Amino acid sequence: MIQHITEPTRVRNTLDLIATNMPEQVNNPRVIPGISDHAIAYLELSVKPIKKTQPTRKVYLYNKADWKGMRKSLVPCWSGWRRLTSHLQMICGPTHQDEKPDRKTPAPGLTRSYMAS
Helix, strand or coil, rough: CEEECCCCEEEEEECCCCCEHHHHHEEEEEEECCCCECEEEEEEECCCCCCCCCCCCCCCCHHHCCHHHHHHHHHHHHHHHHHHHHHHHHCCCCCCCCCCCCCCCCCCCCCCCHCCC
16 A cells, blocks of 8 residues: 655644555645645545446336236136145134134135135
């Protein structure tokens, strides 16, 4: 690393340091007057920004999707999914005795009517 500021930046002390590992890119290092007794370390760099190009990406056009075809393709998967969720509900879901068993309360989650819409 090369230190580029060699003049004092505050009274007789060099407090502000600028060091680089590419001295050929540094132009015009100097100390300029600042506020009160503190000077400003200044330099110019001759570097060009690296412009990264973004890779192309696939963008799905949901407004042009074949939703009816997608639903139709999902119907065969529905029965397997329903069996799996019912099984998981039986082994993982807490239960209690309903005091009013005649009440018809649907289970939370996806229902067959969801797939038909």
